[in-house]
Amino acid sequence: MAEEMQYSIRESFRARHVNLRISVQRGLEIVVPRGFDRARIPRILEGRREWIRKSLAEISRQARSGGGAALDALPERIEMPALGESWRVEYEPSPSARAVLRQAGPDTLRLSGAVASKDVCRALLLRWLRARAGKEFGAMLAGLARETGLSFGRLSIRCQSSRWGSCSMRCDISLNLKMLFLTPPQVRQIMIHELCHTRHHNHSRAFWGLVSSLDAGDSAIRAEIRASWRTIPAWICR
Ligand SMILES: [Zn+2]
Structure with a gap:
């Protein structure tokens, strides 16, 4: 499952751990510390697969309904x-x-x-x-x-x-x-x-x-x- 997943990787000087982020704009983004061994990523994704699946489903629901995190969300x-x-x-x-x-x-x-x-x-x-x-x-x-x-x-x-x-x-x-x-x-x-x-x-x-x-x-x-x-x-x- 992890191999098929769409994601982007971003190296961060400040990151001390691997961070998964999900947004309407960028989908699944993996922020890794500098020099991180990327071969470890599939296993990390496998461990978080349930969270990723749910979050992506929620994001696509929001994008479809135009609410929540969408760019033109109504103001609070x-x-x-x-x-x-x-x-x-x-x-x-x-x-x-x-x-x-x-x-x-x-x-x-x-x-x-x-x-x-x-x-x-x-x-x-x-x-x-x-x-x-x-x-x-x-x-x-x-x-x-x-x-x-x-x-x-x-x-x-x-x-x-x-x-x-x-x-x-x-x-x-x-x-x-x-x-x-x-x-x-x-x-x-x-x-x-x-x-x-x-x-x-x-x-x-x-x-x-x-x-x-x-x-x-x-x-x-x-x-x-x-x-x-x-x-x-x-x-x-x-
Ligand atoms: Zn004028």
Whole structure:
């Protein structure tokens, strides 16, 4: 049995013993100390075969149902650095045809009812995030508009995969709800960037001049913003 098994071997400087790991992403992985005699591996696998069989079965069940360790598992907590908030998310299945999301406490969200469908839960959470972003970003953008003397039309919240914000010819601004997962300085820089577009609908020198006169041109923050796509929770992006 052991000879037929699919696995990968990884040598680790830090490993002192042989370690078996099973994950959705990598299947069965055997971590061995450096210089370990690999001829011993089949016997080790033979000794753990029951555990391996059960774990692999569980992993494939999870991968099929899309739950558990899958990359887009629903969140148990939603951290929003932009607002300095951290919400616990509870899932409470109950016999009902539909699922409902409500605030169950000052920092607790509760999904109840038909919560077995991940797509339904995800849609409810995204709707909640969108409303949260609309309210909080609306207030922040209005504050920055007053502070900078720039004015905008309407604000809309979107969930795009490659842009943080945009400004239309009519000076309507759209912001990405994923900005909830950025830091306040990063959010401020994006908002001022879009507000500056209400005066210059391009990336001309005059535009960048206005951006830096408003203290929103910090290139380190800009680099952080570019890199931060990777840090958005996987369940939102998928
Ligand atoms: Zn721009």
